[in-house]
Amino acid sequence: MSTIIRNGTVVTADLTYKADVLIEGGRIAAIGEGLVGDEVLDASGCLIMPGGIDPHTHLEMPFMGTYSADDFESGTRAALAGGTTMVVDFALPSPGQGLMDALQMWDNKSGRAHCDYSFHMAVTWWGQQVFDEMEAVVKRGITSFKHFMAYKGALMVNDDELFASFRRVGDLGGVALVHAENGDVVAELSARLLAEGNVGPEGHAYSRPPQVEGEATNRAIMVADMAGVPLYVVHVSCEDSHEAIRRARAQGKRVWGEPLIQHLTLDESEYFNADWDHAARRVMSPPFRNKSHQASLWAGLQSGSLSVVATDHCAFTTEQKRYGVGDFTKIPNGTGGLEDRMPMLWTHGVETGRLTPNEFVAATSTNIAKILGMYPRKGAVLVGSDADLVVWDPGAEKTISAGSQQSAIDYNVFEGQKVKGLPRYTLTRGVVAVTEGKLDSREGHGEFVAREPRGNVNRALSAWKELTAPRPVERSGIPASGV
Numbered sequence: 416m417s418t419i420i421r422n423g424t425v426v427t428a429d430l431t432y433k434a435d436v437l438i439e440g441g442r443i444a445a446i447g448e449g450l451v452g453d454e455v456l457d458a459s460g461c462l463i464m465p466g467g468i469d470p471h472t473h474l475e476m477p478f479m480g481t482y483s484a485d486d487f488e489s490g491t492r493a494a495l496a497g498g499t500t501m502v503v504d505f506a507l508p509s510p511g512q513g514l515m516d517a518l519q520m521w522d523n524k525s526g527r528a529h530c531d532y533s534f535h536m537a538v539t540w541w542g543q544q545v546f547d548e549m550e551a552v553v554k555r556g557i558t559s560f561k562h563f564m565a566y567k568g569a570l571m572v573n574d575d576e577l578f579a580s581f582r583r584v585g586d587l588g589g590v591a592l593v594h595a596e597n598g599d600v601v602a603e604l605s606a607r608l609l610a611e612g613n614v615g616p617e618g619h620a621y622s623r624p625p626q627v628e629g630e631a632t633n634r635a636i637m638v639a640d641m642a643g644v645p646l647y648v649v650h651v652s653c654e655d656s657h658e659a660i661r662r663a664r665a666q667g668k669r670v671w672g673e674p675l676i677q678h679l680t681l682d683e684s685e686y687f688n689a690d691w692d693h694a695a696r697r698v699m700s701p702p703f704r705n706k707s708h709q710a711s712l713w714a715g716l717q718s719g720s721l722s723v724v725a726t727d728h729c730a731f732t733t734e735q736k737r738y739g740v741g742d743f744t745k746i747p748n749g750t751g752g753l754e755d756r757m758p759m760l761w762t763h764g765v766e767t768g769r770l771t772p773n774e775f776v777a778a779t780s781t782n783i784a785k786i787l788g789m790y791p792r793k794g795a796v797l798v799g800s801d802a803d804l805v806v807w808d809p810g811a812e813k814t815i816s817a818g819s820q821q822s823a824i825d826y827n828v829f830e831g832q833k834v835k836g837l838p839r840y841t842l843t844r845g846v847v848a849v850t851e852g853k854l855d856s857r858e859g860h861g862e863f864v865a866r867e868p869r870g871n872v873n874r875a876l877s878a879w880k881e882l883t884a885p886r887p888v889e890r891s892g893i894p895a896s897g898v
């Protein structure tokens with residue numbers, strides 16, 4: 416059985432052109448004119464783009480005394496409904512747990528996925544076992560390792576551990592990821608706020624000012640430079656961390672930044688809403704910022720200093736959020752966004768003229784496929800690529816509402832927002848999973864995507880090698896000791 420997508424315009428990260436796309440065996444078999452196929456999908460008025468890749472999700476993750484509410488089943492349904500055809504989730508060993516052991520847990524959970532997926536491995540503690548197992552993890556096709564510089568007493572790693580792990584990742588040809596917030600300062604500020612009676616959700620934002628993110632981002636960049644490892648900074652929310660990334664890139668360092676669709680479109684006023692539930696539902700780390708930081712993130716996407724738009728999809732129900740009544744530090748951190756990322760970015764990015772359709776494709780799919788070593792199997796419209804495609808209708812509109820979403824939670828942080836630009840069809844490896852908002856996907860259809868180490872290094876300055884490859888200096892005339 417073959418499928419042909421007719422009458423559309425192909426839009427990739429660098430090209431826009433009229434062509435039909437023929438799909439056979441789950442892959443793109445031909446691109447051109449006058450092709451024939453068994454099943455015909457009409458793409459009149461639509462754009463044929465690589466399906467979205469969300470490289471930052473937390474599905475069914477044990478966290479802050481509970482589990483995130485969307486699992487691989489509901490989470491990947493939400494992804495497909497919004498035009499995203501692949502997610503990269505974080506395998507998260509609890510401190511002391513082996514990496515391969517954690518990977519087994521994520522393998523088990525992900526069997527229910529409706530679309531393809533891969534994993535990053537989190538390094539939440541350090542020791543010989545972690546060092547040894549990292550090689551086996553890379554051999555399994557997982558080449559990206561995440562480090563939390565926050566969540567003190569739980570997931571956080573200290574600088575000695577960060578440096579050791581970064582060096583190991585570099586030697587294995589992988590990429591280091593960081594959640595960059597200064598966890599010591601956050602813990603200190605949180606304790607003080609609580610002691611002073613600031614127990615509401617707005618306390619969360621006060622406990623994590625932009626400086627804690629800027630400081631940690633700068634530190635991670637410098638440690639990565641000394642370790643020679645490429646660095647990917649997740650959820651860049653403010654000018655302070657963006658500025659550090661911009662500067663590093665201008666110096667030739669291999670550093671990439673990932674803003675989230677939430678930070679691009681929602682701001683800190685959400686935490687001052689008089690409704691406790693409204694504010695708590697938006698508690699995530701880093702918190703939403705003011706409009707000047709938002710402008711900085713948009714500028715980064717336009718100039719290319721920021722590379723990827725993700726969601727950090729980590730959804731909790733209202734009931735779960737209420738664990739934090741009377742103490743904001745107990746509100747499970749996280750928001751949803753998987754289903755809304757592409758329509759929201761199209762609406763606020765392309766419709767407003769901030770981004771071109773090609774830049775939209777780069778930010779939602781192609782750039783991360785390259786960074787993570789899975790291009791052009793993913794993130795491309797090329798003969799031989801997986802037929803993970805979205806036939807995008809730039810004229811289709813809807814109002815976002817929890818009542819009609821795939822996510823398992825009872826609200827949506829974008830509730831009531833009008834979006835323009837939606838999938839007409841979403842295809843996962845050639846199978847039509849969504850037709851004009853109607854989902855017809857299959858649990859278990861998703862497959863694990865193994866990735867190759869890219870092996871690129873992060874050496875900004877030629878001096879780097881001299882300074883970190885020490886050798887003793889031959890000397891004569893050594894003075895007598897102890898005189």
Ligand code: DUC
Binds near residue numbers: 698701
């Ligand atoms: N931030 C969140 O808001 N949730 C999950 C983990 C994180 O870093």
Ligand code: ZN
Binds near residue numbers: 594
């Ligand atoms: Zn994080």
Ligand code: ZN
Binds near residue numbers: 471472473727729
């Ligand atoms: Zn995250």
Ligand code: ZN
Binds near residue numbers: 858
């Ligand atoms: Zn299902």
